[in-house]
Amino acid sequence: MSTAIVVGAGIGGVAAAVALQRRGWQVTVLERARELGEVGAGISVWPSAVAVLEELGVKGVEKASVQSKPAGIRRPDGRWMVGAPELGVELPVMIHRAQLHDLLTAEFGPAITVRTGYDVRTVTQDADGVTVNDELRAELLVAADGIRSAVRGALYPQYKGPRYSGFTAYRGIANVDIDDGGGETWGRGQLFGAARLIDGRFYWYATANQAPGTTSEPTVFESWHDPIPQLIAGSEQILHNDVYDLTLPLVPFARGRIALLGDAAHAMTPNLGRGACSAIEDAGALGRHLGAVQGGKDLPAALMAYDAERRPATTKLVKRSRALGRLAQTENRLLSTTRDAVVALGGKLLALRRK
Numbered sequence: 026m027s028t029a030i031v032v033g034a035g036i037g038g039v040a041a042a043v044a045l046q047r048r049g050w051q052v053t054v055l056e057r058a059r060e061l062g063e064v065g066a067g068i069s070v071w072p073s074a075v076a077v078l079e080e081l082g083v084k085g086v087e088k089a090s091v092q093s094k095p096a097g098i099r100r101p102d103g104r105w106m107v108g109a110p111e112l113g114v115e116l117p118v119m120i121h122r123a124q125l126h127d128l129l130t131a132e133f134g135p136a137i138t139v140r141t142g143y144d145v146r147t148v149t150q151d152a153d154g155v156t157v158n159d160e161l162r163a164e165l166l167v168a169a170d171g172i173r174s175a176v177r178g179a180l181y182p183q184y185k186g187p188r189y190s191g192f193t194a195y196r197g198i199a200n201v202d203i204d205d206g207g208g209e210t211w212g213r214g215q216l217f218g219a220a221r222l223i224d225g226r227f228y229w230y231a232t233a234n235q236a237p238g239t240t241s242e243p244t245v246f247e248s249w250h251d252p253i254p255q256l257i258a259g260s261e262q263i264l265h266n267d268v269y270d271l272t273l274p275l276v277p278f279a280r281g282r283i284a285l286l287g288d289a290a291h292a293m294t295p296n297l298g299r300g301a302c303s304a305i306e307d308a309g310a311l312g313r314h315l316g317a318v319q320g321g322k323d324l325p326a327a328l329m330a331y332d333a334e335r336r337p338a339t340t341k342l343v344k345r346s347r348a349l350g351r352l353a354q355t356e357n358r359l360l361s362t363t364r365d366a367v368v369a370l371g372g373k374l375l376a377l378r379r380k
């Protein structure tokens with residue numbers, strides 16, 4: 026049986042392990058954290074990623090998620106820029122991150138071994154395989170070790186890596202009984218979004234322009250329309266992350282017997298809600314390309330085919346997400362007024378087209 030090491034057990038790493046297992050690989054997952062799991066936040070999963078989860082045999086996504094309904098975009102005072110029925114576009118399902126992670130790990134069979142509390146410090150490769158920390162060996166290594174990937178750093182020491190987006194993100198899950206359809210609210214330099222989860226709680230996220238490392242929480246959202254203040258107040262825990270994406274051009278996702286996957290390969294700003302979805306799609310593609318590998322002989326070629334499929338697609342998403350982030354976070358009065366007018370007009374045109 027062919028052997029693989031997956032570094033990192035975030036959504037990308039566990040999806041990769043499931044995809045490799047399905048293709049008959051023996052997989053060791055190495056995770057630095059002491060326990061497997063995901064943070065307390067929601068996540069949007071787009072139809073293309075749901076399709077990959079189905080292909081991978083991951084069960085229960087439908088039951089654990091809510092199909093997003095068109096929710097529209099509001100101004101901070103609550104006036105609608107684009108109303109709910111006007112969008113008429115394909116929408117994701119919303120799911121709790123921990124639930125998605127659990128659904129993936131529930132597929133782990135005897136071919137997958139997990140070692141938590143394991144920090145990958147060195148990776149070397151030769152013609153036959155890859156060695157981790159001078160002690161573990163496999164024919165393939167998948168680096169799913171996140172935006173600050175040590176494996177990527179070892180492969181491409183000249184690459185600049187993460188780039189600060191200019192804004193920070195807050196996320197929470199509110200246990201409140203509120204009759205609201207959710208959606209986004211765009212201000213100048215700040216944005217707020219909310220969506221209901223399957224258990225009735227609300228997942229919300231907020232972004233604000235500020236220097237990286239700033240710890241004080243912005244108070245601006247307290248004066249925004251209802252139910253934003255209630256959602257923030259009703260959350261037990263608020264996650265805070267400065268938002269980075271990866272410098273373009275992205276580095277190749279394959280080098281010899283090592284593949285980069287997920288944020289390690291193409292971390293993007295969260296504006297499109299596609300980072301984890303792309304990691305899942307990477308896993309599906311990797312499994313497909315490696316399915317054709319016999320006796321390890323064609324492995325580097327299979328990884329190059331994986332890179333050729335996934336790097337252009339995710340480069341586009343990194344660019345689009347960055348552009349949307351700039352637009353959504355603009356503090357310029359003229360630009361934000363024009364943006365709001367264009368979005369409102371776009372909504373009306375979409376509505377007309379649907380009629």
Ligand SMILES: Cc1cc2nc3c(=O)[nH]c(=O)nc-3n(C[C@H](O)[C@H](O)[C@H](O)COP(=O)(O)OP(=O)(O)OC[C@H]3O[C@@H](n4cnc5c(N)ncnc54)[C@H](O)[C@@H]3O)c2cc1C
Nearest residue numbers: 033035036037057069145170171287288298299300301302
């Ligand atoms: C505010 C916000 C909202 C988002 N919303 C969405 C959304 O709605 N939809 C969506 O699709 N995406 C979303 N994303 C993006 C998504 O969160 C990421 O793209 C995704 O979680 C990346 O998964 P990953 O497995 O590649 O990396 P990570 O989740 O970063 O996992 C990497 C893992 O590797 C481990 N690790 C790191 N280094 C080592 C090492 N040396 N040895 C061993 N283990 C190591 C880490 O402990 C970690 O568990 C959002 C991101 C943010 C910041």
